[in-house]
Amino acid sequence: MSAIYKRDLRAYFTSPVGYVFIAAFVFVMNLVFYIQNMMTAQNRLTTVFSVMFYALIVLAPVLTMRTFSEEYKQKTDQLLLTAPVKPAGIVMGKFLAAYTVYVISLALLLIQVIIIAAVSTPNGAIIFGNYIALLAVGAVFIAIGTFVSSLTENQLVANIATLAINVFLFLMDYAYSLINLTWLKRILYWISIFRRYNTFYVGVFSVADFFFYLCAAAVFLFLTVRVLEKKRWS
Amino acid sequence: MIEVSNLTKTYGKKRGIDRLSFTIGDGEIVGFLGPNGAGKSTTMNIITGYLSASSGAARIGGIDVLEDPIAAKKQIGYLPEQPPLYLDMTVEEYLDFIFDLKAVRELKRRDHVMEICELVGLKDQYKRVIRNLSKGYKQRVGMAQALIGNPEVLILDEPTVGLDPKQIIEIRNVIKNLGKNRTIILSTHILQEVSAICERVLVINNGQIVADDKPENLSARITGERKLSVRVAGPQDMVRKILRSIDGVQFADVTVQAEKGSYDFLVEAKPNVDIRKPMFIALAKAGYPILQLKSMDLSLEDIFLSLVEEKKRQRNPQNKAPRKLSADTALNVSGGEPASGDDEQGKEADD
Structure with a gap:
């Protein structure tokens, strides 16, 4: 597992994928921070966090589209599957590599926290709660993307299909407020990824x-x- | 070392391989010979645990591949048909990764990797990115990958495909050297390769084993030294007359005028008669020198045809259809070049 983790993590940075993901993530993060905090001189970081949450819908597929598709295409899956490694080890190695890249970009959010902390006293509980939530939600999105990537050898298909699933999950929350069927409402309420974020959002x-x-x-x-x-x- | 029993793999309705059974002992070098789509790769993929069989079992060193895949896979080094390379890595990084992936503990990384690179001739390419290597070197990296961890069993799927003739000879020598203390299965569709490397050959066609023998026996079983192509300098009619008068000659005729004043003859001997010596003496006495003497190697297709027919005849003995070998080979001769292993190799090199 650790061999696959190391190789995949390295591959994120020998190809543009890792850089593109981190750059896009940091760009969105700073844009929101600038508009929401710098221009209005606010010390609440929650908007930045929640925007990042939605940005993940689009960004996570970029991170995960190669995981298995690239292996299939290059036929290197044959190497992994005939090596003395369990399939679970292969999946975990790849998942953790993608997750590490995500955690690196999330760590860059600490810069904003430090800036805010330098000029005011932010609410530590809210920042902590949001951080935990983003870490947990990221794991879900990356796991979905990894799964979709294992189904196709085409990276583009993997990317778009993951995006579609993420958007679908997002739209389910809208459907919730439009639907009148109680039983369906209950199911949607239960499986909604986005609703659950709200508790973390308020700290x-x-x-x-x-x-x-x-x-x-x-x-x-x-x-x-x-x-x-x-x-x-x- | 390797036991395969009643292995069957079905793809939908089509049978990829059909009740395949064989045993391979320690230290044997065995060749899988068969045309494309015969089931060679499928068999190898099942033995290495990449595919699962629909029924039947494969055991490596007594361990069932399905029951304890990790222990079985630990004993195998596998070079698939297309070498599984990460093109963005250097040879060094790639082999280090394989070393970690196979969780080799008992060997020292640097020494082991360098030793393998030396063996397959990769030392000078060690720091290069795999993407930039030539096809021959990529194949060697694939080979090196299979060797990491000193597995007892090596499974090589068409290891010489796409290499130039010089590289083919080099890789064959590497395999021969490796075979001194390992069990090796390699697949090929080149007849000559089998006779060059293997001690034993399994001929596979349509997912079934049609022959299991030593390479030399295999060709003897079909032709022996029965058909010869002879180039003689001398008048056509006279030479033909002399050839036909030799004891043991069944058939002799001109196929083509080769050079000025000399002709190529196809000579077929009766079964179990070696006519080369009497032919030489008879022609020498008459003063017509032999310029060239070739035994007619059969093409792979001929072998399959005859082996499959042989098998059919064994099953229903009343059906005694004669083999149609002479006609096929005669056609090849009139085409100019006999369809021999060299010929195939030449085609390979062209690719």
């Missing part, structure tokens, strides 16, 4: 919601392992 650390995110990520990673195992039977 409440909700164990249940945090656990939901971890489970969602685990489900998609598990599905990815199954896809790899199923490939042998095709």
Whole structure:
């Protein structure tokens, strides 16, 4: 697993993908920070956090589109699957590599926190809660992307399909307010990724919601392992 | 070392391989010979655990590939048909990655990797990015990758495809050297390659084993030294008369005028008769020198045809259809060049 993790992490930075992701992430982050905090002289960082949350819908697919598609295309999956490594190890190695790139870009958000802290006293609980939420939500989006990438050898297809799923999840929240069926409402309420973010947004650390995110990520990673195992039977 | 029993792989309705069974002992070099799509790669992919069989089992050193994949895979070095290379890495980085991936603990990384690079002739390319290497060197990197961790079993899928003739000879020598203390399976569709490297050959066609023998026996089983192409300097009619008068000659005729004043003859001997010596003496006595004498190697297609027919006849003995070999080979001769292994190799090099 660690060999795959190291190689994948390295591959993010020997190709443009890692740089593009971090650059886009930091760009959006700073733009919002400038508009929301610098121009209005506010010390609340929550808007920056929540915008990043939505930016992930578009950015996460960029990060995950290569994970398996590239291996299929170059036939290097044959190397990984005939090496003495379990499929779960392959999936975790790749997931953690993508997640590391994400954490690096999220760490750059600390600069804003430091700037705010230097000129005022921000609400530590809110910043902490939002950080945890973004870390957890990122895991879900990256797991979804990893799963989709394991289904196709075309990076572009992987990217667009992941984007479509993310947008679908986002739209489900709108559907929630439009639908009158109680049972459907209840299901949508329960599986909504975005609604759960709201508790973190206001600075409440909700164990249940945090656990939901971890489970969602685990489900998609598990599905990815199954896809790899199923490939042998095709 | 390798036991395969009743291996079957179906793709939808099509059978990729059909009840394949064989055993390969320690230290054997075995060649899988067969045309494209015969099931060679499928068999290899199953043994290495990349694919699963629809039924049947493959065991490496007594370990079932499905039951304990990690332990089975640890013993195997695999070079797939297309070498699985990360093009953006250097040879050094790539081989280091493989070293980590295979979790080799008992060997020292630097020494081991350098030793392998020396063996396959990659030392000078060590720091280069794989993307920029020529096809021959990429193939060597693939080979080096399979060798990392000193696996006891090497499975090489068409290891010489796409190499130039010089590289082919080099890679063959590498394989021969490796085979001194390892079990090796390699697949090829070049007959000559099998006789050059392997101690044993499994001929596979349509997913079934049609022959399992030593390479020299295999060609003897089909032709022996029965068909010869002879180039003789002398008048056509006289030479033909002399050839036909030799004891043991079944068939002799001109195929083509080769050079000025000399002709190529196709001579076929009766079974189990070596006519080369009497032919030489008879022609020498008459004063017509032999300029060239070639035994007619069969093309792979001929071998398949005859082996498959042989097998059919074994199954239903009442059906005694004669082999149609002479006609096929005669055609090849009139075409100018016999369809031999060299010929195929030449085509390879052209690619």
